[in-house]
Amino acid sequence: MRQGALREHNLGLVLRQVASAPRPPSRADIAAATGLTRATVSALVDDLITGRLLAEVGPAPRAGAGRPAAGLVLAANGPAGLGLEINIDYLAACVVDLAGAVRHHRVRRADQRPRRLDEVLGELAGLAAMARADAEREGVEVAGAAVAVPGLVDASGLVRLAPNLGWRDVDVSDGLGLEGLAVTVDNEANLAALGELHAGPPGPASFLYVSGEIGIGAGIVLNGALYRGARGWSGELGHVAVRPDGPTCRCGARGCLEQYAGQEGILRAAGAADTDELMRRAEAGDAATREALTNAGTALGVAVAGVVNVLDLDTVVLGGVYAPLSRWLCPAVEVEVERRVLTAAWSPVVVRRSLLGADAASVGAAGAVVREIRDHPARWLARAVTEAGHQP
Amino acid sequence: MRQGALREHNLGLVLRQVASAPRPPSRADIAAATGLTRATVSALVDDLITGRLLAEVGPAPRAGAGRPAAGLVLAANGPAGLGLEINIDYLAACVVDLAGAVRHHRVRRADQRPRRLDEVLGELAGLAAMARADAEREGVEVAGAAVAVPGLVDASGLVRLAPNLGWRDVDVSDGLGLEGLAVTVDNEANLAALGELHAGPPGPASFLYVSGEIGIGAGIVLNGALYRGARGWSGELGHVAVRPDGPTCRCGARGCLEQYAGQEGILRAAGAADTDELMRRAEAGDAATREALTNAGTALGVAVAGVVNVLDLDTVVLGGVYAPLSRWLCPAVEVEVERRVLTAAWSPVVVRRSLLGADAASVGAAGAVVREIRDHPARWLARAVTEAGHQP
DNA sequence: ATGATTTGTTCAACGGTTGAATTATTTGCC
DNA sequence: GGCAAATAATTCAACCGTTGAACAAATCAT
Numbered sequence: 001m002r003q004g005a006l007r008e009h010n011l012g013l014v015l016r017q018v019a020s021a022p023r024p025p026s027r028a029d030i031a032a033a034t035g036l037t038r039a040t041v042s043a044l045v046d047d048l049i050t051g052r053l054l055a056e057v058g059p060a061p062r063a064g065a066g067r068p069a070a071g072l073v074l075a076a077n078g079p080a081g082l083g084l085e086i087n088i089d090y091l092a093a094c095v096v097d098l099a100g101a102v103r104h105h106r107v108r109r110a111d112q113r114p115r116r117l118d119e120v121l122g123e124l125a126g127l128a129a130m131a132r133a134d135a136e137r138e139g140v141e142v143a144g145a146a147v148a149v150p151g152l153v154d155a156s157g158l159v160r161l162a163p164n165l166g167w168r169d170v171d172v173s174d175g176l177g178l179e180g181l182a183v184t185v186d187n188e189a190n191l192a193a194l195g196e197l198h199a200g201p202p203g204p205a206s207f208l209y210v211s212g213e214i215g216i217g218a219g220i221v222l223n224g225a226l227y228r229g230a231r232g233w234s235g236e237l238g239h240v241a242v243r244p245d246g247p248t249c250r251c252g253a254r255g256c257l258e259q260y261a262g263q264e265g266i267l268r269a270a271g272a273a274d275t276d277e278l279m280r281r282a283e284a285g286d287a288a289t290r291e292a293l294t295n296a297g298t299a300l301g302v303a304v305a306g307v308v309n310v311l312d313l314d315t316v317v318l319g320g321v322y323a324p325l326s327r328w329l330c331p332a333v334e335v336e337v338e339r340r341v342l343t344a345a346w347s348p349v350v351v352r353r354s355l356l357g358a359d360a361a362s363v364g365a366a367g368a369v370v371r372e373i374r375d376h377p378a379r380w381l382a383r384a385v386t387e388a389g390h391q392p
Numbered sequence: 393m394r395q396g397a398l399r400e401h402n403l404g405l406v407l408r409q410v411a412s413a414p415r416p417p418s419r420a421d422i423a424a425a426t427g428l429t430r431a432t433v434s435a436l437v438d439d440l441i442t443g444r445l446l447a448e449v450g451p452a453p454r455a456g457a458g459r460p461a462a463g464l465v466l467a468a469n470g471p472a473g474l475g476l477e478i479n480i481d482y483l484a485a486c487v488v489d490l491a492g493a494v495r496h497h498r499v500r501r502a503d504q505r506p507r508r509l510d511e512v513l514g515e516l517a518g519l520a521a522m523a524r525a526d527a528e529r530e531g532v533e534v535a536g537a538a539v540a541v542p543g544l545v546d547a548s549g550l551v552r553l554a555p556n557l558g559w560r561d562v563d564v565s566d567g568l569g570l571e572g573l574a575v576t577v578d579n580e581a582n583l584a585a586l587g588e589l590h591a592g593p594p595g596p597a598s599f600l601y602v603s604g605e606i607g608i609g610a611g612i613v614l615n616g617a618l619y620r621g622a623r624g625w626s627g628e629l630g631h632v633a634v635r636p637d638g639p640t641c642r643c644g645a646r647g648c649l650e651q652y653a654g655q656e657g658i659l660r661a662a663g664a665a666d667t668d669e670l671m672r673r674a675e676a677g678d679a680a681t682r683e684a685l686t687n688a689g690t691a692l693g694v695a696v697a698g699v700v701n702v703l704d705l706d707t708v709v710l711g712g713v714y715a716p717l718s719r720w721l722c723p724a725v726e727v728e729v730e731r732r733v734l735t736a737a738w739s740p741v742v743v744r745r746s747l748l749g750a751d752a753a754s755v756g757a758a759g760a761v762v763r764e765i766r767d768h769p770a771r772w773l774a775r776a777v778t779e780a781g782h783q784p
Numbered sequence: 785a786t787g788a789t790t791t792g793t794t795c796a797a798c799g800g801t802t803g804a805a806t807t808a809t810t811t812g813c814c
Numbered sequence: 815g816g817c818a819a820a821t822a823a824t825t826c827a828a829c830c831g832t833t834g835a836a837c838a839a840a841t842c843a844t
């Protein structure tokens with residue numbers, strides 16, 4: 001039973017090695033890096049090439065003598081992931097291939113709050129169908145899908161609560177027209193954090209991804225893996241207490257971060273109608289707006305400093321609506337982190353904006369699908385073999 | 393290179409299976425539980441028995457027909473772990489065997505703050521020598537040691553800062569007279585959290601262990617493993633902000649939890665000279681003391697609720713001086729957690745006192761040593777074989 | 785051209801697991 | 815008491831994946 005697990009492990013090892021190499025590596029490079037024999041690597045690579053997970057590229061010019069090496073890259077025409085996102089004011093769909101390249105991306109802006117559930121899912125199903133058709137045209141096969149939702153999602157994929165959409169106990173994967181596909185549903189901040197993880201340099205990382213929307217969520221990446229919590233409900237940063245006797249939050253408690261740094265609170269304090277107006281005023285140098293952003297950043301910094309003190313993270317990423325506002329938020333956050341994190345003197349904590357910006361969740365969702373294949377290639381290979389057998 | 397890793401993995405699998413079984417399992421039970429064949433399990437068990445990690449017990453009476461099964465238990469005369477603890481007002485040493493039984497335990501109470509470093513380490517070396525001699529008398533071999541220290545310990549085992557002992561950049565493992573042994577050094581709260589993890593029911597668990605002493609530290613266990621942070625400095629709960637504009641802490645920031653729920657703050661508010669007096673007054677029903685404890689519990693609850701909101705933990709354990717005080721602290725902590733944790737309505741958060749009390753860190757340290765052997769038995773087996781070869 | 789050098793493949797051997805057959809030891813039933 | 819059924823543990827040939835050495839392929843340096 002565990003004899004085959006060895007091969008599965010080594011297939012994944014080779015695949016990850018190719019993915020993390022700065023240049024297309026040869027079989028010999030992989031053997032040297034992993035400690036496996038060249039013979040074993042050759043056998044593994046053969047399986048991966050016939051399974052359309054790896055491809056050979058022309059021999060690179062080499063310095064010195066010796067037979068030229070055939071470079072290996074992740075296959076661009078292999079399996080791809082479909083990422084879908086439902087958010088308050090837009091829907092999005094994208095396709096990411098095994099190498100991490102975004103092959104399709106489409107956003108449809110519209111306030112989803114007044115719409116009925118089936119309208120929302122119907123339009124998302126349309127976006128998904130377009131994405132699949134586009135992927136097929138490009139010669140990649142969609143192998144699975146992940147849906148990002150701004151709310152609490154339980155282990156079975158049921159949306160237990162999405163307060164800003166007014167949803168409760170909704171089965172999102174149903175009614176998307178993706179019957180043949182494996183569909184997972186996850187919290188928007190979690191998938192955005194995964195997107196940020198895979199967009200950065202390869203290798204393990206620990207960071208806090210803060211997603212500022214109407215609410216404030218967080219995705220926690222520890223040692224290169226997403227931490228979901230005991231029940232999958234981690235990251236409720238918006239309800240960390242900033243002032244225990246502050247104003248009452250809609251959750252019932254007092255002084256939650258959301259009251260100070262939530263999108264609605266910032267807009268109210270700045271006297272702006274929406275984020276676009278807020279941005280314009282901030283760029284114009286409006287004093288009240290700048291003050292509102294500084295106050296929000298300070299409150300965010302207090303909460304983030306608490307998390308960093310407890311988890312000892314070296315990076316904090318600001319995403320969602322915080323990403324475009326990061327120019328004004330980051331300094332205030334950094335001041336509080338610098339002041340309140342006990343070990344900040346030894347090792348600095350970086351506070352930066354999201355690399356992917358507003359696309360983080362949808363790209364992260366698609367990336368999570370291909371990452372699953374990359375980490376467990378044997379499952380994909382077994383599937384590919386049985387399919388070939390069934391439809392020759 | 394990875395062919396042998398398969399065997400190492402399976403040796404560990406069998407060992408963990410024996411450890412987590414409610415009754416001594418037979419080879420056939422293990423095979424059924426792990427999915428390995430009976431033949432493979434027999435071979436693995438033979439290696440583990442000759443390596444003194446497992447032992448057979450007499451056949452248990454069975455219901456129905458069939459050859460009786462030979463029960464397997466973790467060897468009581470195999471390798472054991474030596475746990476040492478340096479704390480503000482006591483030193484401790486203990487020996488824990490592979491099955492988790494405490495075979496030796498000794499505490500020497502004395503305020504360590506006025507003493508010189510070499511005095512402290514000298515006395516601890518004496519305790520360690522006594523523990524080893526006692527272990528030898530009982531027929532167990534000490535296979536390694538771990539030292540718990542109330543301070544920041546870096547990855548190399550150097551104590552970077554122990555504020556309440558006045559230590560900075562101290563190499564503790566040097567000068568303990570344990571030259572032949574593998575010695576690790578770790579934060580007191582981390583090792584206490586491990587002790588609590590192994591004292592509870594087997595299987596993965598996620599919880600926050602809060603260690604109240606002069607400072608307030610925390611050990612974080614996620615999915616059955618200790619989380620140490622990006623640099624190993626996780627758990628600085630004492631410097632989480634409870635009131636951002638509260639009194640200035642000795643760390644320089646304002647409103648840290650330590651100011652409200654640290655041992656010294658509680659004693660001052662209650663007007664008690666030491667913890668014993670505090671306990672007496674609280675039991676006598678003194679109003680000022682009760683109020684001081686409730687206020688401390690409330691502040692602790694605010695900070696703990698923030699951590700639980702972010703990490704989605706289902707259990708919080710109060711240890712250190714909080715353990716004997718938990719009768720008065722827990723209710724106040726629970727009120728804040730109930731009020732402030734967003735998902736508390738779905739899934740309750742348990743706040744309870746430490747099972748091991750004041751012994752958690754030393755027992756946890758010794759347990760960490762044997763747990764290392766239990767998880768990587770191949771290393772121990774290899775060592776045992778070479779030793780047998782050298783001294784036949 | 786020839787040798788040095790590096791890549792990739794082939795093949796017998798090896799370590800570890802597997803599955804079936806075999807032995808060992810008990811209970812239940814006549 | 816004897817025998818069949820049942821369960822535990824071991825033995826052994828077969829199998830799977832990795833290993834190491836030998837070998838063929840392709841290039842550069844001289």
